[in-house]
Amino acid sequence: MEQFSAYHRQRLTFLFVLLFYILAGYKWLNGMWMYQMQPHFFNTRFDGTTWLFMQTGIHQWLIDNKPGWILFDAFFYSIPLLYWLAYKRNIKWASWVAVLMLIVNWVYAQCYTLYPTNSIEGHVGWLLYPFVLMTVRLKSFYFLMNAMRYFFLFFFASAAIWKFRQGGLFNPEQMSGILLMQHKEYLVSAPDYWYTHFIYWLVRHQVVGYMLYLAGTVLELAFIIGFFTKKYDKLLLLLFIAFLILDLLIMRIPYFEILPMALPLLFSKYAEPAVERHRK
């Protein structure tokens, strides 16, 4: 089996940076950068770390603060490029940039998700990846990349377990209830549109809707297999992409922010590196 090498590390890092900027472009086009969201107020969440973070008052400082939004966007959206440039020159410099990335991503994600934007759970990839990137040793990188892989598997598998635990899976009208809750504003605003008819059709046909919910749960549950073997990682990647597409089509939830978390699935076939070797 081929060993994980500095070349693979570079490829993963490049894909991470590339994905970041594709998502940055996508978010900019959809008006999702902080300066485009124009935060005017925030909502508190049930998160102990966030409560401690809120003591700094940074989230308040950003309210109606246009220069502040631009400053935060400038930091958040430039650091991966800075990391890549440093990585190409000297991996030790890159390591320090990753420490900076950790701080910037944390502060940015904490603030950004307190405003009416989207959930902090979707940003978990940006919160954890800097730990992988700040390693200098190839073997440390390899182990942290694999830890990210396990975390990604847990992300999905736990979502399936929650559906058993909280009873959603045992509710025949679950999907109909979800669809009405999720789309009610859309449905009444465009009553004659094909998408409205499609959603109403799913709501009325509870069995079909429930089968979709069940299929989603089975898909999530399938990620458990990754804890025992890496043989099916490509298949899991395809399931993940199918999940993102269906989430967008049926729920109108663009959950692309978690895309980078799937990257380790592409590199899991490589064996542990035997020799410490990295570029100076």
Place this chain on the structure above:
Amino acid sequence: MVFLKKVYRYSKPLGIGMLFFVLVQLFCFYKGGMVFSPWYNYGMFSERIEMKPQYPVNRVDGLRGKDYTPQTWDKIHYTLQQIQDQGKNDSLYENEVKRIFSKMHLPVAKKNKFISLTADENAAPWYREYILSTLGIPDILWVATTIDYKWDGEKLVFLQNSDR
């Protein structure tokens, strides 16, 4: 476990760090309530969601969902919903933040750090400006209202303006 052992043999700090991460994640998963970034629970619509006979629905003038991307539609409606949910910040602060801070022997956090819009603050003018600039639509007269709709087995049908 095999993986963690391997990491521990390679580097004790890295192994202990990973074990710590796993244990806190499992603790949050087991408790199922409060989370501590970056340890979250990923329920994804796991709680039981029944069909209700009646739904309060926000209408923003004549804007139609079909004309907007999911992100823009969220900016219109999620923002409005978050304004309506501002009262929840107050109860979260009074019932949870204060209790947990004192349990942890931390100085009681200031209320203004957790609440941004006060009950008497009218966010409507800001919201109107926000939507106009977000959508780039002309300055026309329009209103956001909450209306009750009934599920009649086929579709959502208009009931009445809500008191919310």
